[in-house]
Amino acid sequence: xxxxxxxxxxxxxxxxxxxxxxxxxxxxxxxxxxxxxxxxxxxxxxxxxxxxxxxxxxxxxxxxxxxxxxxxxxxxxxxxxxxxxxxxxxxxxxxxxxxxxxxxxxxxxxxxxxxxxxxxxxxxxxxxxxxxxxxxxxxxxxxxxxxxxxxxxxxxxxxxxxxxxxxxxxxxxxxxxxxxxxxxxxxxxxxxxxxxxxx
Amino acid sequence: xxxxxxxxxxxxxxxxxxxxxxxxxxxxxxxxxxxxxxxxxxxxxxxxxxxxxxxxxxxxxxxxxxxxxxxxxxxxxxxxxxxxxxxxxxxxxxxxxxxxxxxxxxxxxx
Numbered sequence: 590x591x592x593x594x595x596x597x598x599x600x601x602x603x604x605x606x607x608x609x610x611x612x613x614x615x616x617x618x619x620x621x622x623x624x625x626x627x628x629x630x631x632x633x634x635x636x637x638x639x640x641x642x643x644x645x646x647x648x649x650x651x652x653x654x655x656x657x658x659x660x661x662x663x664x665x666x667x668x669x670x671x672x673x674x675x676x677x678x679x680x681x682x683x684x685x686x687x688x689x690x691x692x693x694x695x696x697x698x699x700x701x702x703x704x705x706x707x708x709x710x711x712x713x714x715x716x717x718x719x720x721x722x723x724x725x726x727x728x729x730x731x732x733x734x735x736x737x738x739x740x741x742x743x744x745x746x747x748x749x750x751x752x753x754x755x756x757x758x759x760x761x762x763x764x765x766x767x768x769x770x771x772x773x774x775x776x777x778x779x780x781x782x783x784x785x786x787x788x
Numbered sequence: 789x790x791x792x793x794x795x796x797x798x799x800x801x802x803x804x805x806x807x808x809x810x811x812x813x814x815x816x817x818x819x820x821x822x823x824x825x826x827x828x829x830x831x832x833x834x835x836x837x838x839x840x841x842x843x844x845x846x847x848x849x850x851x852x853x854x855x856x857x858x859x860x861x862x863x864x865x866x867x868x869x870x871x872x873x874x875x876x877x878x879x880x881x882x883x884x885x886x887x888x889x890x891x892x893x894x895x896x897x898x
Binding site: 593596597600603648654655656657658659660661662776 | 815816818819820821822823824825826827828829830831859860864866
């Protein structure tokens with residue numbers, strides 16, 4: 590039944606409307622952007638810590654407010670596949686970042702340096718498109734499109750990667766914070782012992 | 789009272805399912821394996837007491853199953869749709885589609 594499939598997809602997408610994914614993605618992009626400006630690897634450290642914080646934050650902060658839901662086996666399988674694909678896309682970003690970290694302090698031929706730098710923008714766009722397609726979180730289309738256009742403008746017109754990575758990262762982080770704020774105001778925390786009230 | 793087969797199609801709709809809040813609850817439960825009260829409350833937009841009353845009604849008809857489980861070491865009251873509830877929802881859908889067919893698309897020509 591197509592209409593129930595639409596309801597299921599809409600319900601699944603709503604689970605990520607808290608903004609946490611936007612915040613994480615924004616901090617990730619900002620980490621790269623600030624790292625490129627400062628020439629230091631330190632701003633990228635959160636990028637490797639954040640994946641481990643996802644589950645604890647959702648368990649301790651999001652689920653008590655949103656409530657608990659267990660989707661069907663089919664949906665859980667799709668989610669696992671989506672996460673695996675996102676990890677692969679993330680690894681590609683990591684490799685691009687590693688290449689940048691190796692080359693950033695080295696005086697290279699400008700063209701080769703720019704190609705490495707803009708490849709990071711393209712890889713972020715790829716990671717966000719992966720999230721969009723596999724998890725159907727549509728606002729990541731907007732993030733991916735802006736990132737892609739900025740990377741192309743970087744290659745074609747010399748737009749600085751530091752500028753657009755920091756700009757887009759900041760915008761995504763702010764969007765995530767705004768969504769989290771709205772989520773917290775709408776969903777007050779309910780103590781666990783009251784989750785089984787009303788019976 | 790005329791037999792069910794002779795009643796207007798609208799009167800054949802299951803009143804338990806037909807109530808908007810309960811229909812919303814059943815539709816939500818039809819697309820998930822299980823959900824707790826807080827999740828259902830937020831998705832359907834009901835208060836806790838209101839939701840509890842509707843869940844009780846559905847439980848009395850055997851359309852939903854309510855059970856307490858420990859999920860990640862926290863006690864939760866989980867609600868799931870039963871086979872009977874799924875069948876009732878599908879039957880409601882089938883009947884309502886027939887109802888829609890009896891509603892004229894536009895004003896009758898004079």
